[in-house]
Amino acid sequence: MGGAVVRTRVKRKLRHLIRDRLSRLAPGSLVVVRALPGAGDADHAQLARDLDAALERLLGGGAR
Template sequence: MLPEPHRLRRRSDFSSTVRRGRRAARPDVVVHALAEAQAESLVSDPGPRFGLVVSKAVGPAVIRHRVARRLRHICVGLIGEVPEGAHVVIRALPGAATATSADLDRQLRSGLRKLNLLASTDAASTGTTR
């Protein structure tokens, strides 16, 4: 479960993140992000905040809830990696219904890296270890 301080709840937070933030589209998700400098006036608690949009286009209620649970679980793992004060809205596309959790995780991380909210994994890509 995503802790309360890390959830976007208000409609105004969602809409400002989608309208004023940047976006990165992937095959099964679209990541909208509002960076820390822009989100300072919107958030009083430190830490990143995540919001999900899973519409009826994804599928029936059972499928939508499954996709939302998977995305929430991925977001919990990203709390320590995304900069404090950032707002992130994840919009699931219809393909998310058949995507595996690993695919969703990979696509979400890829979108966050494109938006410079997640450090690139240079050690993993070059094959070096610490």
């Protein structure tokens, strides 16, 4: 994904994005978000779309 600076930037963006989406998860849920190599080049909006799509698959697919 990139050097430490890029990884930290992506981690911070994802933490911020997931905070706004925690209400969609059941209380006590544990979620692991793994950033793929392209995440370092993605802008905030793209990361948000990708995270929303992943959560939709998770929640809409019946997985807990």
